[in-house]
Amino acid sequence: MPRKPRVEYAGAIYHVMSRGNHQEAIFRDGRDGEIFLDTLGEACGRTGWRIHAFVLMGNHYHLLLETPEANLVAGMKWLQGTYTQRFNGRHKLWGHLLQGRYKALLVDGSGGDYFLTVSNYIHLNPARTKGFDAAKERLSDFAWSSFPLYGRPTKRPEWLCVDRTLGCLGLEDSAYGRRRFREYMNKRALEVSESDRPMEYGPGWAHIRRGWCFGTEAFRRDMLERMDELSGKRESFSGAEVKLHDERQAEAFVQQGLRVLGLREAELVRLPKGADDKVLLAWLIRRHTAVSNVWIAERLRMGRADCLSRYPKRIDETTDEALLEKRERLRAITRLRD
Incomplete structure (x- = not known):
């Protein structure tokens, strides 16, 4: 049943x-x-x-x-x-x-x-x-x-x-x-x-x-x-009604992140799939929302969703000073602690 x-x-x-x-x-x-x-x-x-x-x-x-x-x-x-x-x-x-x-x-x-x-x-x-x-x-x-x-x-x-x-x-x-x-x-x-x-x-x-x-x-x-x-409408729990809050929240992070990083929307198409700025945005969204990897990959033009999981770890473990500086600027958006 x-x-x-x-x-x-x-x-x-x-x-x-x-x-x-x-x-x-x-x-x-x-x-x-x-x-x-x-x-x-x-x-x-x-x-x-x-x-x-x-x-x-x-x-x-x-x-x-x-x-x-x-x-x-x-x-x-x-x-x-x-x-x-x-x-x-x-x-x-x-x-x-x-x-x-x-x-x-x-x-x-x-x-x-x-x-x-x-x-x-x-x-x-x-x-x-x-x-x-x-x-x-x-x-x-x-x-x-x-x-x-x-x-x-x-x-x-x-x-x-x-x-x-x-x-x-x-x-x-x-x-x-x-x-x-x-x-x-x-x-x-x-x-x-x-x-x-x-x-x-x-x-x-x-x-x-x-x-x-x-x-x-x-x-x-x-x-x-x-x-x-x-009853009989399972999509109401897995479709737009349930995901509305998460996707709206994720989109807000995208827009704020673009401003912080000094990027334009069009650059998401031009930049390589694994570009640092895209990875930073993916890290921000993964850390503070519950949207799927599919949503993130499609929104940020990052290719296959099954390849996305390794990117946030790259940001968490980075020692690159430029990435660290950008990461801290993005953290200021959320005012959340690790």
Whole structure:
């Protein structure tokens, strides 16, 4: 039976979860966690995603993710593929790291109750593990979660958004609001750890674990209508609708890059396929967008797409002073760190 297409639309909210292949660890140590969060930050820069909550749990992870553009599929493909490459490269492994298809539960964000329930579910994951003693431990002691960052505004990455979760409780991102949120969550953690069924604790938790949609009946009907519209129309997920954000973003980088390098559009045709300036533009686009190699090769007149992957590495590893100077000028466009 073919898989149903993902429901994607601007402003959608998802609870995303993925496990390690054969339940194996996808975070072997703290460095793996750092690499995943760095990769997640890059994915947010490429897609515009907003992360409201996350937790990394050894052999799986959870995200409460909002997509201002309809680009969950493209972004998740890049995120999981890139992290797998980095994990395998670090541990000298190969093959699949993650198990099957990631779960993406559609979340109703209109009223706040469903959104807050999912946020709590994610933040309380450590409290549901064996050995957690809420009388002696605090959720903030668990480093691989967004919960400690809620209380440390100077440590938060730009892509982590706390206002919506706090707002569901009538709180603001202030010293008072952060303290009240911490007290609320620590109380919930104690309740979960003392529960006979911590995995099913709280209204709606069983539905979060097993459902495809979490919200009001009206929200569910809306999602079913969207799914019906997409049924049998897989191209709506792989064609122009999904790729619109990425291609628009990539084109903006092309235009900015041309100006920085002092090139005219016509020179893209005249220059050799592997010319330094073309390679620099390809590096810029590959680093900061999720468009395909085919798009880059065609747009920059660089020949075969399967030859493109070696070019960005050439820029990353260059010692040529002229290329380094141009690379730094292009980096100034994005204001992103390596």
